[in-house]
Amino acid sequence: NTISCLPRSFEYSQKNAVLVPAAALGVGGMLLYWLRSGRKIKTIDMGDGWWGSGERPLKGKEDESIRPFKIETSDKEIEDLHRRLDHFRFTPHVEGAAFHYGFNSSYLRKVVAYWRNQFDWRKQVEVLNKYPHFHTTIEGIDIHFIHVKPSYVPHGRAVQPLLMVHGWPGSFYEFYKIIPLLTEPARHGLNEGDVVFEVICPSIPGYGFSEAPHQKGFDSIATARIFHKLMNRLGFKEYYLQGGDWGSRITTNMAQMLPQSVKGLHLNGVFMGKQGLGRMICIMLGAYVPWLVGLSREDARLFYPFMQKNVYDILRESGYLHIQATKPDTAGCGLNDSPVGLAAYILEKFSTWTDKSFLHKDDGGLESKYSLDELLTNVMIYWMTSSIVSSMRYYKENFSKDPNLNAYSGYGIYVPTGVAAFPQEIIHTPRVWAKDVYRNIISYSYMPRGGHFAAFEEPKLLAQDIMQFVRKVEQL
């Protein structure tokens, strides 16, 4: 009875004295935890890998030397090529085919004639060698890259390291026209500004002069890790990344793996996986009331009619992807043996992915945006290095693990990101959707013209966008 006799006010105040701070601590603690966990960025585990032949050697450290390299050719190589071009067996196309059945064989004959009689591979090799090339061994395979430094740096100006990654069926060569605009902008009439780059363009393992992995499982995560190791080996702690096609995926993975090393990520192609029912409904609504679902007018113009542009067009253009993601060794076999077959396969993409309307042209509109010399030099890189099969295997390695290409989207990308949306890109990703994955987009530009091979086709436009993006990042 003595307990129940305690005055109420005393009970209350004692209880409050304990409960309120306890509650405050509890709530405060939960709040802190929630805030921290929301803030805590999940990164992709770096892991490790071995891609050389046979077993990984137990003893000894990997040779980390960086060896200069020059592309070479020989009479034997060129004669073999010419012989194959001479003996090409041609199939007439159906009447009125244009590029609707694939590469038009009448136009192909003209390309082959040029390739045989006018294209000068030795001269192109000199062009390729104008930038310094190197090899270095990482995770058991030789990684090829070019490294271009500005010839002149104004006093006190910082030089930003920029890693640019190509895709399929491209190569490091796609960047040859944009490199000078980035290393010496003033000389090319670009805003002098305060941004100057030193550019590193590696070849993805299995492409061009980078050795192909000998083991299964080489995907974009492994590539991302190897490229981080490359930059590290070159002495860079922080750098910018730029990419399209596979380059977009690889640089994205790099930003997810080591965000502290990535000052900024610039993409000219954003590929997102499927998103679910909510997205489907927003797509359906967006055709009629784009503003309601966050799409801009330009987004709507590029994205609709949805079935036509997204479903039919993708089905029509993704046959290569389907066969390469399932049977790369079959698909590439003949292409490594027939240079004309290889050219038809690769150049078809340079036609359709540059401008979809090129399908209706007998010559695929190829020479309206590129020179035959440039196009064939890229093809020659695949031919001379016999890398078509290994380049195709990349599709299987990536799609087998991740059929929706979600790019670990659950992880999000928090580094400052810039997107250059080119009108003729195969698929358009509106900013409002890109934001779901790229959580820190500080620049999103609708480019006035250009397609998939942005650096190759519109180097100046792309360079300007990269520079304005980097300027923004530097000011942050």
Added chain:
Amino acid sequence: EFCSSLAGIMLLEVFLVLGTLLIYFLFSKKKEETLPFKDGWWGKGQKPVTQEDTSVRPFKVETTEEELSDLFRRLDQARFTEPLENSCFHYGTNSMHLRKVVSYWKNQFNWKKQVEILNKYPQFKTKIQGIDIHFVHVKPPRLPEGQAAKPLLMVHGWPGSFYEFYKIIPLLTDPASHGLGDEHIFEVICPSIPGYGFSEAPHKKDFNSVSAASVFYELMLRLGFNEFYTQGGDWGWLICTNLAQIAPNHVKGLHLNMASVSKLGLTHLLSVLLGRYFPGLFGFQDEDVRRMFPFLKKGLYRILSESGYAHIQATKPDTVGCGLNDSPVGLAAYILEKFSSWTDMEFQNLEDGGLERKFSLDDLLTNVMIYWVSGCIVSSMRFYKENLQKGIGTQKHEKLTVQVPTGIASFPNEILHTPQAWAKKKYTNIVSFHFMPRGGHFAAFEEPELLAKDILQFVGKVEKEQLWKKK
């Protein structure tokens, strides 16, 4: 939040519409009309005013030294890419094994001898709708008193050819000598689909399965056959089906070793989801369940992993075929891969793709050589585009049924299994449906005796019915 309540309303609307459609489809009957004959002109340029030459000219496969030395040169200079370690046939044709095949091809395969084998059956060419149609025509060596040979049109597919039938032909034209009983004896006609082998390729767009069926219909009429049987698998399945839809009064019976259904609806979806647990409800037999489930592995995943070739051929045939017409090794890799996985999906786990388990290298390479010497790989691929470019399930013939007596031989290693419950919605007059004990996609090539027996029993049933049942 606005999106989600709006989403809720939209979902409801979608379900209402789906529900209505479901009721409609469950209760609607497929039309029983005939498919119209598709006339056409597939030759180069304008159709001439003069009458077409309808003569049937004998044809012999020939080869030259030049052809052979060109082939050997290409085989010698082939550029191979080392396979990934331990990849077997999972990435496609394994190039280590391919090297062995190429070595055999160069050193032991005797094309001249194979050409003689090809020429052992009489072959002909005749011009129909502007293009030369090649066909094999084999009559029975002897006929019992009073018995007439039954004409049988057998149609190949891709990447096969008329050569696939060379082992089954004697079992059908001379069954008695092969222990099969002589109640039914056939004269067999095996044409090459236009764009395949020694048949001329169409020069115009739009040559699809209905066009091929129309051309073969004209062929049979030209050869003097008013009533005949048809047999096919792969594209042959579709062409023979179309032929039965175009001319049901001329096709006595349709025998198929592959019977796909392309008009899939909600019932199919439901039966895939629930058929494993309630097979009886969906008309599935035990063997159906064994072959179809688990559906993800044997249905969906298989379709995705095996249809890359169809996808690219249906969209960019001229691109993908280009290199294959220039590299015999590439052509062999592309074609032989199918003779591996479509004979048995498990062969992908073997270093040699199990290629020689069911076929001889001579037979496999003879088929590849037909594509090589005729230069037809590109035109053979265009057939996919002409048939599939508008999408699956959209064409008129896919919506029509087949009333002609049909026999289906269902082989266990066929790429996809079609249960009778599904097939009978399209083939309304299935007279026989048998689960074969072994064999895959290239039934006539791999298991000629099994297939011949099934054809014979089917024809037996049809003939018996024909006697007392008028159409």
